[in-house]
Amino acid sequence: MTAMSTVSATPKIDFSGVxxxxxxxxxxxxxxxxxxxxxxxxxxxxxxxxxxxGKSTLLNLVxxxxxxxxxxxxxxxxxxxxxxxxxxxxTQKDTxxxxxxxxxxxxxxxxxxxxxxxxxxxxxxxxxxxxxxxLRGFENHFPTELSGGMRKRVALARTLIYRPETLLMDExxxxxxxxxxxxxxxxLQKITQHQKMTVLFVTHDLAEAIAVADRVVVFSARPGRIxxxxxxxxxxxxxxFKVRFAESFSRLHEDLWDELxxxxxxxxxx
Amino acid sequence: MAPRPMSMTVSTGGQRGxxxxxxxxxxxxxxxxxxxxxGFLAFWEFASDRLVSKFxxxxxxxxxxxxxxxxxxxxxxxxxxxxxxxMGLGYVIGCAVGVSLGLALGFLPMxxxxxxxxxxxxxxLPKIALAPLLVIVxxxxxxxxxxxxxxxxxxxxxxxTLDGIRDVDRDLVQTLRLMGASRSEVIRKVLIPATxxxxxxxxxxxxxxxxxxxxxxxxxAANKGVGYLIEANAGLYDATGVFxxxxxxxxxxxxxxxxxxxxxxxxxxxx
Ligand SMILES: Nc1ncnc2c1ncn2[C@@H]1O[C@H](COP(=O)(O)OP(=O)(O)OP(=O)(O)O)[C@@H](O)[C@H]1O
Ligand SMILES: [Mg+2]
Numbered sequence: 009m010t011a012m013s014t015v016s017a018t019p020k021i022d023f024s025g026v027x028x029x030x031x032x033x034x035x036x037x038x039x040x041x042x043x044x045x046x047x048x049x050x051x052x053x054x055x056x057x058x059x060x061x062g063k064s065t066l067l068n069l070v071x072x073x074x075x076x077x078x079x080x081x082x083x084x085x086x087x088x089x090x091x092x093x094x095x096x097x098x099t100q101k102d103t104x105x106x107x108x109x110x111x112x113x114x115x116x117x118x119x120x121x122x123x124x125x126x127x128x129x130x131x132x133x134x135x136x137x138x139x140x141x142x143l144r145g146f147e148n149h150f151p152t153e154l155s156g157g158m159r160k161r162v163a164l165a166r167t168l169i170y171r172p173e174t175l176l177m178d179e180x181x182x183x184x185x186x187x188x189x190x191x192x193x194x195x196l197q198k199i200t201q202h203q204k205m206t207v208l209f210v211t212h213d214l215a216e217a218i219a220v221a222d223r224v225v226v227f228s229a230r231p232g233r234i235x236x237x238x239x240x241x242x243x244x245x246x247x248x249f250k251v252r253f254a255e256s257f258s259r260l261h262e263d264l265w266d267e268l269x270x271x272x273x274x275x276x277x278x
Numbered sequence: 279m280a281p282r283p284m285s286m287t288v289s290t291g292g293q294r295g296x297x298x299x300x301x302x303x304x305x306x307x308x309x310x311x312x313x314x315x316x317g318f319l320a321f322w323e324f325a326s327d328r329l330v331s332k333f334x335x336x337x338x339x340x341x342x343x344x345x346x347x348x349x350x351x352x353x354x355x356x357x358x359x360x361x362x363x364x365m366g367l368g369y370v371i372g373c374a375v376g377v378s379l380g381l382a383l384g385f386l387p388m389x390x391x392x393x394x395x396x397x398x399x400x401x402x403l404p405k406i407a408l409a410p411l412l413v414i415v416x417x418x419x420x421x422x423x424x425x426x427x428x429x430x431x432x433x434x435x436x437x438x439t440l441d442g443i444r445d446v447d448r449d450l451v452q453t454l455r456l457m458g459a460s461r462s463e464v465i466r467k468v469l470i471p472a473t474x475x476x477x478x479x480x481x482x483x484x485x486x487x488x489x490x491x492x493x494x495x496x497x498x499a500a501n502k503g504v505g506y507l508i509e510a511n512a513g514l515y516d517a518t519g520v521f522x523x524x525x526x527x528x529x530x531x532x533x534x535x536x537x538x539x540x541x542x543x544x545x546x547x548x549x
């Protein structure tokens with residue numbers, strides 16, 4: 009930790025006193041109470057908390073889609089203003105282009121002039137991604153012809169393919185079955201480690217949060233504030249399929265669950 | 279592409295005799311339809327000069343003979359050609375201008391805010407009211423008919439294009455922007471593809487409107503065209519000529535509707 013802070017003192021993402029209040033038809037909805045959180049370069053941080061506590065809002069702030077009501081969000085030491093092109097954002101709602109096939113949806117970012125890619129390379133990278141998310145055989149299907157979980161995987165492939173330095177992921181594996189979820193978590197770990205990505209990962213699944221993240225942040229019910237932050241004491245690379253049986257895993261799980269369960273109860277009876 | 283919805287034939291469970299049983303079979307259906315038409319024509323033929331003077335209602339045989347004459351001596355073709363040309367040219371011009379205007383105003387919201395009251399004002403005006411003015415400016419020839427059709431079509435296409443652009447899912451635009459797409463890339467990769475189904479819908483609707491506009495333009499003032507044919511015969515108090523002209527229009531409309539239904543059936547939207 010001390011070595012770390014001498015190497016790079018500026019966090020990749022820095023929320024300081026960030027709060028957000030929405031105004032909806034004359035009503036004020038406070039989504040976030042002031043939040044302080046630093047995400048280091050190449051760190052994998054998972055956010056968990058009851059529905060409506062402001063997790064997606066936090067990601068939107070990093071992407072520059074929203075502005076904080078108070079406080080500041082900085083990225084690489086600079087305040088985020090306007091869209092933040094350094095991040096790849098896999099939103100909660102999948103925003104696939106309905107008129108494009110799986111292949112064409114995945115490759116869309118490489119067609120853009122800002123990272124124009126030769127045709128052959130584009131095809132190859134798309135094919136790699138199709139394999140990675142296990143959609144071979146569906147390359148030429150349209151989004152309406154896919155299941156919810158398949159659409160999520162297309163969205164994941166579309167985000168990973170252009171190798172953004174930071175990933176914002178909003179419940180990326182929520183719609184997948186337990187088996188596939190593990191496989192995707194494993195792939196994600198490999199890619200983010202290999203490409204030294206910084207990740208902000210929202211999930212409802214506490215076990216998933218612990219399995220993939222370096223640090224887990226638990227939020228309170230709306231208006232969200234940080235209730236607990238825990239480092240995950242598991243070495244990398246992790247065996248995603250077995251890590252659940254480690255002693256330290258279950259201890260952390262129990263600890264975080266104690267924090268989370270009160271909030272979930274509060275969150276549901278509002 | 280996306281699977282085409284099948285048209286369903288609902289079968290009425292229990293056994294029904296007579297008429298219901300007849301129309302559930304295809305030949306039966308055709309025969310019953312034909313019987314209605316035949317009955318109508320027979321009554322018309324019978325009534326002509328017995329119940330009503332043929333001066334007012336002519337008769338099916340007379341109309342049929344006149345149509346055969348028109349086709350035989352070729353006098354129908356120039357009129358048909360004039361109507362279809364006016365309709366086709368006006369339609370193409372109207373679609374091109376309407377879509378371009380719709381896209382332009384859709385992409386330039388500032389410009390749209392300034393100009394929209396004028397567009398809505400013109401839209402509210404019944405286009406037929408422009409016909410006399412167009413005749414004065416462009417003459418009695420085909421030009422004024424082309425213009426009338428174009429004016430009618432422009433608004434249809436303009437509004438469907440603009441509605442299409444406004445209906446585009448903002449999240450799709452945001453997703454592409456965040457990937458680093460430029461403004462023109464957002465237009466090419468999101469706005470235009472998302473708007474295409476709306477444009478196609480506008481184009482289908484506009485076919486019927488432009489046909490009507492062409493014929494009405496000819497009824498008002500022309501020297502050629504199916505509309506003119508009707509108007510000229512009406513001027514001569516020739517009911518047979520008027521009915522024959524109307525019959526030509528009915529045939530054209532039915533043909534157009536048939537073609538459009540086929541096209542619509544093929545074009546299953548994929549979202
Ligand atoms: N664009 C918006 N306009 C108005 N209110 C909003 C908007 N976005 C979010 N909110 C409000 O802010 C609160 C937090 O929303 P957010 O989407 O961040 O929750 P979340 O933690 O992601 O929930 P979930 O787990 O259900 O996705 C909610 O109460 C919501 O009503
Ligand atoms: Mg959310």
